Amino acid sequence: MPIVRAAAPAAPAAPVDLEAIELRVLHLPLVSPFTTSFGTETVREVIIVRARTAGGDGWGEIVTQHAPLYSSEYTRGAWDVAERFLVPALLEAGTLAPEQVAGVLEPFVGHRMVKAGLELAVLDAALRAEGRPLGEYLGATAPRVPSGVSVGIQRDAAALVDAVGGYLDQGYVRIKIKIKPGRDIADTAAVRDAFGAIPLQVDANSAYTLADAATLAELDRFDLLLIEQPLQEDDIVDHATLAARLRTPICLDESIVSAKAAADALALRAASIINIKAGRVGGYLEAVRIHDLCREAGMPVWCGGMLETGIGRAANAALAALPGFTLPGDISASDRFYTRDIVTEPIVLEDGHVRVPTGPGIGVEIDPVALEDATVDRVELRR
Numbered sequence: 001m002p003i004v005r006a007a008a009p010a011a012p013a014a015p016v017d018l019e020a021i022e023l024r025v026l027h028l029p030l031v032s033p034f035t036t037s038f039g040t041e042t043v044r045e046v047i048i049v050r051a052r053t054a055g056g057d058g059w060g061e062i063v064t065q066h067a068p069l070y071s072s073e074y075t076r077g078a079w080d081v082a083e084r085f086l087v088p089a090l091l092e093a094g095t096l097a098p099e100q101v102a103g104v105l106e107p108f109v110g111h112r113m114v115k116a117g118l119e120l121a122v123l124d125a126a127l128r129a130e131g132r133p134l135g136e137y138l139g140a141t142a143p144r145v146p147s148g149v150s151v152g153i154q155r156d157a158a159a160l161v162d163a164v165g166g167y168l169d170q171g172y173v174r175i176k177i178k179i180k181p182g183r184d185i186a187d188t189a190a191v192r193d194a195f196g197a198i199p200l201q202v203d204a205n206s207a208y209t210l211a212d213a214a215t216l217a218e219l220d221r222f223d224l225l226l227i228e229q230p231l232q233e234d235d236i237v238d239h240a241t242l243a244a245r246l247r248t249p250i251c252l253d254e255s256i257v258s259a260k261a262a263a264d265a266l267a268l269r270a271a272s273i274i275n276i277k278a279g280r281v282g283g284y285l286e287a288v289r290i291h292d293l294c295r296e297a298g299m300p301v302w303c304g305g306m307l308e309t310g311i312g313r314a315a316n317a318a319l320a321a322l323p324g325f326t327l328p329g330d331i332s333a334s335d336r337f338y339t340r341d342i343v344t345e346p347i348v349l350e351d352g353h354v355r356v357p358t359g360p361g362i363g364v365e366i367d368p369v370a371l372e373d374a375t376v377d378r379v380e381l382r383r
């Protein structure tokens with residue numbers, strides 16, 4: 001069994017004196033509706049965290065969605081647990097290093113996306129104060145990361161081909177299409193027929209059961225990079241059973257909620273690839289631990305996305321630059337989802353890649369006017 005590293009990768013960051021934490025709910029209109037097997041989103045509802053410290057501010061993003069459809073977490077629940085329990089616990093601690101945040105929040109069960117957003121804000125404040133980039137701190141080795149795009153379910157297969165063609169024209173190096181029962185084989189066939197041997201994968205967001213194994217096995221003929229999360233979050237054994245019946249590699253997303261869950265999935269052969277999302281696993285430090293154990297086991301990983309703003313995307317690019325991220329991530333440019341991002345320099349695609357920020361902390365600056373315009377609720381909790 002691989003050794004799970006307990007502390008942060010490089011040198012730990014210096015503690016910060018937390019003075020206050022500000023939470024904002026934002027509503028950001030999407031450039032086009034985003035449909036998955038669990039629903040359609042037209043406005044991204046997300047929480048932005050500002051950690052106010054004696055040495056300056058730090059920013060984080062709580063990647064919950066409006067409704068508990070992807071996982072049990074959702075924005076208003078996140079807001080409540082943050083305001084009532086998690087933020088007070090951090091303020092009570094007062095002076096703390098980013099590596100201590102998870103331990104302070106540990107007594108509170110679950111709510112990993114909230115914990116991740118709070119930890120990122122403290123980490124960003126600490127690294128900005130030291131002038132150290134997040135990528136360097138996490139152990140990034142690449143200056144830029146290949147950019148894949150997640151394409152929602154469209155009106156019909158022709159519309160899907162149009163959408164995919166548009167993203168390929170923009171330079172995205174890997175396409176992921178969302179599937180669900182009844183919108184799987186024909187949609188995948190249409191994309192393969194139209195674009196040939198492009199790097200292609202599918203994401204079911206838990207929409208199938210083992211009874212659908214024969215349908216899922218039909219996907220084998222399309223030479224996909226992987227099929228992401230075909231079964232439910234807690235179907236670890238069923239995923240192992242399914243994996244033995246498919247040629248297409250199974251990748252887990254929803255099921256991998258911690259380094260422990262990743263180690264279990266590996267041991268049970270429930271997946272041969274893992275999608276790492278810092279929000280889903282409770283933070284960027286836990287994400288690095290999953291990266292490390294997968295790398296040791298020779299299992300490829302890639303960086304997933306939750307329609308992040310420039311704050312979360314910048315941090316995701318830093319994470320995806322670690323050496324074990326051998327498959328392109330869902331790290332699309334700001335304009336994939338938003339006409340107006342809340343950072344001063346939107347994330348852009350350059351030759352199919354996104355640059356890993358080199359400035360202190362997450363390496364992007366917040367646009368105060370865009371932030372204010374998108375804010376629908378705000379609270380500041382003081383020490």
Ligand code: OSB
Binds near residue numbers: 203304305306308332
């Ligand atoms: O399953 O990867 C997923 C978005 C919201 C919730 C779940 C998922 C997604 C995506 C979008 O696929 C990826 C992105 O942010 O580009």
Ligand code: MG
Binds near residue numbers: 203229253254304
């Ligand atoms: Mg997914």
